[in-house]
Amino acid sequence: MNALTLPDIAAQASRQALPLEWVGMCGIALPVVIDGQRTAAKADAGVSLDDGEARGIHMSRLYLALEMLEQENLNPALLHRVLQRFLDSHDGLAHSAYLRLHFDLLLKRPALVSPLTGWKRYPLSIEARLKNAMFHVELKIDVPYSSTCPCSAALSRQLIQQQFVEDFANRPLQHADVLAWLGSTQGIVATPHSQRSTAELRLRLDDFLDELPLIALINDAESALGTAVQTAVKRADEQAFALANGQNLMFCEDAARRLNQALRRSPGVNAFHLRVVHAESLHAHDAVAESRWNWEV
Ligand SMILES: Nc1nc2c(ncn2[C@@H]2O[C@H](COP(=O)(O)OP(=O)(O)OP(=O)(O)O)[C@@H](O)[C@H]2O)c(=O)[nH]1
Structure with missing residues (x-):
């Protein structure tokens, strides 16, 4: 069989004439x-x-x-x-x-x-x-x-402030104490x-x-x-x-x-x-x- 004898279905007429997109x-x-x-x-x-x-x-x-x-x-x-x-x-x-x-x-x-x-x-x-x-x-x-x-960041900052107020209530602020507190997990009590x-x-x-x-x-x-x-x-x-x-x-x-x-x-x-x-x-x-x-x- 050579190519000339191969059936070519695509070349046939469509049974239902309808263009396709x-x-x-x-x-x-x-x-x-x-x-x-x-x-x-x-x-x-x-x-x-x-x-x-x-x-x-x-x-x-x-x-x-x-x-x-x-x-x-x-x-x-x-x-x-x-x-x-x-x-x-x-x-x-x-x-x-x-x-x-x-x-x-x-x-x-x-x-x-x-x-x-x-x-x-x-x-x-x-x-x-x-x-x-x-x-x-x-x-x-x-x-x-x-x-x-940004909302979660603001809410976290508020919690950090509250924790600061709690941890440093009735205490004179010492630079070294605040620095140590900031580096502790208490210092970042919440993360956004x-x-x-x-x-x-x-x-x-x-x-x-x-x-x-x-x-x-x-x-x-x-x-x-x-x-x-x-x-x-x-x-x-x-x-x-x-x-x-x-x-x-x-x-x-x-x-x-x-x-x-x-x-x-x-x-x-x-x-x-x-x-x-x-x-x-x-x-x-x-x-x-x-x-x-x-x-x-
Ligand atoms: N149109 C069409 N062809 C298909 C489909 N599925 C498989 N084929 C096959 O794709 C193959 C290539 O088609 P054509 O490009 O027409 O092949 P051809 O007739 O040998 O090539 P030309 O001589 O260039 O027309 C054929 O064997 C088709 O049967 C289908 O859903 N639609």
């Missing part, structure tokens, strides 16, 4: 190149099936077009070319092409004080679409950070709760960017939030982290507002929808805030 493959294993580094990604590749009479699309043509992503640094022009190939290979069948790439971006991060460094993982998806000759790219990046509850938190950023990019500003956007978000989670940590780093958190108390509303302000200024961002999730240690549920800018659904 998205047809393709999800979860394709694929190496992509980010800043010169090969990174394991998963791809979802699809097109619209606008010809309602056609039975199916040609999955292999989408799959083979993805090879273009293996060698070249991932950038908007490359994504555009891949999507154009999806459409060219489905001439008369499809008018819209879609590609989603999911991968973890690993960035090497320095410790706060010591000379150590370590890797930090940022889950990332890039969604590109080509529709009516219009090309759009959207990023979804999860940025982990630490947040300390803090939590590992996540900023889930969905960002629509300018259509004519040369590069995907992945690292710049993560850095912008982390500096707006102030207390990024750490990698390698010695005690000196942990102490600096405790100080940074004490000086950076925030509710989820504060985090969302700060990110909103920072991302509006980030080059290349046209619109965003952000969601911050504070995985509270106070409760078994999360505190969540969302904010949008220029975001039309």
Whole structure:
């Protein structure tokens, strides 16, 4: 049997003539190149099936077009070319092409004080679409950070004051005694709760960017939030982290507002929808805030 005799079901007429919005493959294993580094990604590749009479699309043509992503640094022009190939290979069948790439971006991060460094993982998806000759790219990046509850900090300070009044009642204040008390567990009778938190950023990019500003956007978000989670940590780093958190108390509303302000200024961002999730240690549920800018659904 040769290829000419193989049955081609996709080329048959559909029994039920109906166009479909998205047809393709999800979860394709694929190496992509980010800043010169090969990174394991998963791809979802699809097109619209606008010809309602056609039975199916040609999955292999989408799959083979993805090879273009293996060698070249991932950038908007490359994504555009891949999507154009999806459409060219489905001439008369499809008018819209879609590609989603999911991968973890690993960035090497320095410790706060010591000379150590370590890797930090940022889950990332890039969604590109080509529709009516219009090309759009959207990023979804999860940025982990630490947040300390300002209310809990105030309540703790009040308890520390009460303990001070109790322990030093009817006693002349001696500098050495106060210093020793401050260094004791009595001195910090209560601690505020803090939590590992996540900023889930969905960002629509300018259509004519040369590069995907992945690292710049993560850095912008982390500096707006102030207390990024750490990698390698010695005690000196942990102490600096405790100080940074004490000086950076925030509710989820504060985090969302700060990110909103920072991302509006980030080059290349046209619109965003952000969601911050504070995985509270106070409760078994999360505190969540969302904010949008220029975001039309
Ligand atoms: N359209 C479609 N194809 C599927 C599906 N599941 C598996 N396939 C298979 O995907 C394979 C590749 O399809 P095509 O790209 O049309 O393969 P082909 O006809 O050899 O390639 P061309 O000559 O380029 O059209 C076929 O063997 C299909 O049967 C499905 O749900 N829909």
